[in-house]
Amino acid sequence: MHASLCDFLSDIVQNAIESGASLITVDMREDERSIACTVTDNGKGMSGEVQRKVTDPFYTDGIKHKGRTVGLGIPFLIQAVDAVDGDFTLKSQEGEGTTVAYRFPLQHIDCPPLGNVVSTLVSMLAFPGTYDMVVTRSLELPAGCDGYELERHVLIELLGDFALGGTLNMLRTYVQSQEAALDEIRNRRT
Amino acid sequence: MAKMTLEELRKLRDSKKSEIQKRDIAGKDTQIIIGMGTCGIAAGAKVVLDAFLQELDAHELEHVSVTQTGCMGLCYVEPTVEVLSPGMPPVIYGKVDAAVAKAIIEDHVMRGKMVSDHVFDRPSADIIKDGGK
Numbered sequence: 001m002h003a004s005l006c007d008f009l010s011d012i013v014q015n016a017i018e019s020g021a022s023l024i025t026v027d028m029r030e031d032e033r034s035i036a037c038t039v040t041d042n043g044k045g046m047s048g049e050v051q052r053k054v055t056d057p058f059y060t061d062g063i064k065h066k067g068r069t070v071g072l073g074i075p076f077l078i079q080a081v082d083a084v085d086g087d088f089t090l091k092s093q094e095g096e097g098t099t100v101a102y103r104f105p106l107q108h109i110d111c112p113p114l115g116n117v118v119s120t121l122v123s124m125l126a127f128p129g130t131y132d133m134v135v136t137r138s139l140e141l142p143a144g145c146d147g148y149e150l151e152r153h154v155l156i157e158l159l160g161d162f163a164l165g166g167t168l169n170m171l172r173t174y175v176q177s178q179e180a181a182l183d184e185i186r187n188r189r190t
Numbered sequence: 191m192a193k194m195t196l197e198e199l200r201k202l203r204d205s206k207k208s209e210i211q212k213r214d215i216a217g218k219d220t221q222i223i224i225g226m227g228t229c230g231i232a233a234g235a236k237v238v239l240d241a242f243l244q245e246l247d248a249h250e251l252e253h254v255s256v257t258q259t260g261c262m263g264l265c266y267v268e269p270t271v272e273v274l275s276p277g278m279p280p281v282i283y284g285k286v287d288a289a290v291a292k293a294i295i296e297d298h299v300m301r302g303k304m305v306s307d308h309v310f311d312r313p314s315a316d317i318i319k320d321g322g323k
Binding site: 010168170178 | 192193194196199200202203206222226227228231232234236237239240242243246247251252253254255256257258259260
């Protein structure tokens, strides 16, 4: 099972990348009550039958690993969301793409911790592939609100090859500075 | 801390570029591949990715390639990391954490010495052909 909310996001985004999508949008909205994530891709999508099957941990399409009989990403997420009375929806159209949306109530005692947003976003953006990704992140608290947007193609154009450690460290510095602005709001007393 | 703008990021890139040009390119052609499947993520692969980036930064190894892949078939020893380094055999390390990542950079990448306690180079039987026999 995943330890943090960010781990669930990594897993779902990786599904979107592996769906052959050319565009993936990731929306991550946080307020004092909940964190809601929506991952939309324009990849190969799933038939109604496959959509039902992917909620079963003992189902996988067998394409990535022949002989494997488990697919845990979505079942893990559903289990964690159910445990905290959150929400989960999966919408997909074969040949058009998939949207996975979920919400965790942050005040629930069993809600996993947020995790490391910076390393999650860096790893999502740097996963190999020619896809574009747009990440929208927002925080809305009584103490203030802020947010930022990351566009993969803009960052690659600016920094170059995301496979190099030096480039990834610059990306990390950039994402860190965006997230630090949200942390400042989080640390303000109201 | 003020948010960095894209223009500031561009300036950072330019300053890094000129620094790199002054140095010999250490670690060139070395590839670090981190298993980022569900099993890897659950076991802390992102902490490992972070640790590698920090170590590369600390040792100014800008040209080491760091990529991610899915499950490598060694779920029981996640997080797993494959290291391809010139003059060294390809190695898959298992049970990697931040301390092991530091050892991989300092010993394997920089000194050409394997981190023996963490070498797991056989994928699990359900992944490789004929169960690896």
